[in-house]
Amino acid sequence: MGFGKVGSEVARRAKGLGMQVIAHDPYAPADRGRAIGVELVPFDQAISTADFISLHMPLTPATEKVFNDDTFEKMKKGARIVNVARGGVIDEDALLRALDSGKVAQAALDVFAEEPPPRDSRLVQHERVTVTPHLGASTKEAQEGVAIEIAEAVVGALKGELAATAVNAPMVPPEVLSKLAPYAVLAEKLGRLAVQLVAGGSGIKSAKVVYKSARDPDDLDTRLLRAMITKGIIEPISDSFINLVNADFTAKKKGLRISEERVAVDAPPELPDLSIQDHSASTRAWEEIGQLIAVPGY
Numbered sequence: 001m002g003f004g005k006v007g008s009e010v011a012r013r014a015k016g017l018g019m020q021v022i023a024h025d026p027y028a029p030a031d032r033g034r035a036i037g038v039e040l041v042p043f044d045q046a047i048s049t050a051d052f053i054s055l056h057m058p059l060t061p062a063t064e065k066v067f068n069d070d071t072f073e074k075m076k077k078g079a080r081i082v083n084v085a086r087g088g089v090i091d092e093d094a095l096l097r098a099l100d101s102g103k104v105a106q107a108a109l110d111v112f113a114e115e116p117p118p119r120d121s122r123l124v125q126h127e128r129v130t131v132t133p134h135l136g137a138s139t140k141e142a143q144e145g146v147a148i149e150i151a152e153a154v155v156g157a158l159k160g161e162l163a164a165t166a167v168n169a170p171m172v173p174p175e176v177l178s179k180l181a182p183y184a185v186l187a188e189k190l191g192r193l194a195v196q197l198v199a200g201g202s203g204i205k206s207a208k209v210v211y212k213s214a215r216d217p218d219d220l221d222t223r224l225l226r227a228m229i230t231k232g233i234i235e236p237i238s239d240s241f242i243n244l245v246n247a248d249f250t251a252k253k254k255g256l257r258i259s260e261e262r263v264a265v266d267a268p269p270e271l272p273d274l275s276i277q278d279h280s281a282s283t284r285a286w287e288e289i290g291q292l293i294a295v296p297g298y
Contacts, residue, residue, distance in 0.1 A: 001057055002023075002025055003032065003038070003056070006056045007054070008032065010054055011023060015036060022041050023040050024040065024043050028040060047071060047075050048074050048075065050079065051079060052080045052081075053080070054084070055067075055083045055089060056084065057089055058085070059088045059089055065090065069091070069098075071094075072094055072097075072098035072103050075104065077103055078102070079103070080105055080108075081095075087111040087114070095107060096122055099126055107126075108130045109130070109131050109132075110132045110134055117131075184228045187209075187225045187228035187229045187232065188231050190229060191228070191230065191231060192233075192235075195232070195237060204256065205257065206259070207233060207257070207258050207259070208261065209225070209259070209260050210260075211260065212265050213262070213265065214264070222262075226247065227247035228247075230258060231243070231247065
């Protein structure tokens with residue numbers, strides 16, 4: 001439950017143990033699951049079919065006490081639950097009732113609604129509960145990994161590389177970012193080309209970007225590509241610095257309208273799965289700039 005960075009790694013290890021793995025995450029693209037042989041399913045299907053339920057979701061108004069009496073009632077009798085996410089996603093009183101009734105056979109908890117939990121906590125003392133003191137990120141290995149990741153992110157930012165961990169930008173998963181990186185370069189160059197080819201009037205006022213891909217439209221996150229098109233159009237003719245965070249705002253401020261269209265195409269796996277076509281318009285007329293197909297590594 002929750003198929004981000006940690007959830008994906010847990011899934012990989014579970015697959016290595018020969019387990020059949022399903023996942024629920026309303027924000028995860030389907031291709032992330034397919035890449036490691038994991039099926040993304042609705043919430044009710046996940047909790048009603050799983051023998052082991054591992055939680056990796058954030059605590060938000062939508063997930064607070066999402067595991068409650070109704071949720072436990074839908075589970076298979078004898079299910080096991082592991083919570084290494086946030087304590088508040090489980091109604092602890094409801095979990096106690098599920099443990100006492102046998103609906104939940106065992107629970108492993110690293111997090112609690114109140115930390116540290118009270119000494120007389122029935123949940124901590126329950127014979128079917130294994131607890132740890134919220135130490136997931138406190139191991140030597142975890143601290144070293146965080147330090148390395150931060151250093152690499154800083155170096156990448158200073159070198160002008162794409163950042164997957166900007167806190168004020170839409171989240172683009174690292175695996176998606178790596179696939180889109182060549183196309184991001186193409187998108188910026190198309191924007192720069194548009195500026196040079198569309199002459200007259202007061203410059204480009206609108207751009208329509210057409211993505212042709214064999215991928216499911218829901219699997220194609222184009223926010224990065226849209227930002228790079230905007231960057232290519234605006235930066236050559238202004239002193240604005242465009243990135244994933246400010247692209248849409250800057251375009252609106254400059255009076256640049258960016259529209260997008262996704263076109264599904266049939267293509268064999270060995271061919272590039274995405275092409276980008278930029279139609280940029282001056283104040284007088286639409287003018288097609290061209291179409292390029294980006295091939296990673298070329």
